[in-house]
Amino acid sequence: MVLLIFQKIPMKPISELRTEYTKATLDQATVDKNPIAQFEKWFHEALEAEVLEANAMTLSTVTESGRPTARIVLLKGIEQNKFLFYTNYQSQKGKELDNNPACALTFFWPELERQVRIEGISERLESSVSEAYFQSRPRSSQVGAWASPQSSIIKDRSLLEVRAKEIEKRFAGNEILPKPNQWGGYAIEPFEIEFWQGRPSRLHDRIVYYKSENQWVIHRLAP
Numbered sequence: 001m002v003l004l005i006f007q008k009i010p011m012k013p014i015s016e017l018r019t020e021y022t023k024a025t026l027d028q029a030t031v032d033k034n035p036i037a038q039f040e041k042w043f044h045e046a047l048e049a050e051v052l053e054a055n056a057m058t059l060s061t062v063t064e065s066g067r068p069t070a071r072i073v074l075l076k077g078i079e080q081n082k083f084l085f086y087t088n089y090q091s092q093k094g095k096e097l098d099n100n101p102a103c104a105l106t107f108f109w110p111e112l113e114r115q116v117r118i119e120g121i122s123e124r125l126e127s128s129v130s131e132a133y134f135q136s137r138p139r140s141s142q143v144g145a146w147a148s149p150q151s152s153i154i155k156d157r158s159l160l161e162v163r164a165k166e167i168e169k170r171f172a173g174n175e176i177l178p179k180p181n182q183w184g185g186y187a188i189e190p191f192e193i194e195f196w197q198g199r200p201s202r203l204h205d206r207i208v209y210y211k212s213e214n215q216w217v218i219h220r221l222a223p
Contacts, residue, residue, distance in 0.1 A: 021198025026205035113198030130184035
């Protein structure tokens with residue numbers, strides 16, 4: 001008989017966890033004058049660095065009572081200088097965006113020691129645009145969108161499995177499903193975008209773009 005002995009590795013106190021950032025710099029004189037172009041440059045660099053889920057972003061919204069809420073969603077495009085993502089309109093975030101279109105997006109790419117913060121106003125995409133994207137998704141994802149009453153309280157997972165089977169039966173033989181009425185996209189038009197580059201001694205580089213009279217104004221912020 002082989003006796004395996006596992007040694008418990010002591011965990012550092014959270015207060016002692018820190019990383020020294022040294023990979024790059026960010027200068028007001030060299031960034032693109034257009035923050036969308038600057039974002040696309042950084043995004044491509046994140047893809048080249050094989051950042052895990054480089055298009056993952058934290059979407060922050062506001063409840064009717066004024067309480068902030070946040071969750072991770074996926075960026076699915078940048079069109080006409082707007083950031084696009086898709087969801088269930090009946091979900092919590094969908095209801096909050098319809099009630100208050102002001103929102104924020106946050107990207108964090110630790111492999112590059114970078115963060116991007118975006119504040120803007122959301123609007124629903126045209127149904128035809130959402131339909132085209134919905135039908136480009138894998139069929140299993142299409143079924144999942146039909147089956148899930150997103151953000152609703154459910155008794156257990158079996159409800160989802162039963163609904164998925166019902167959807168499969170309903171659309172048997174259809175490789176492409178029609179888009180559910182409650183599903184679609186949002187476009188976020190930014191009015192502020194901040195680029196953060198980690199630097200040594202916590203003296204990070206922060207460059208922010210503010211939209212003023214339809215023009216982008218650039219400033220450096222203290223870390």
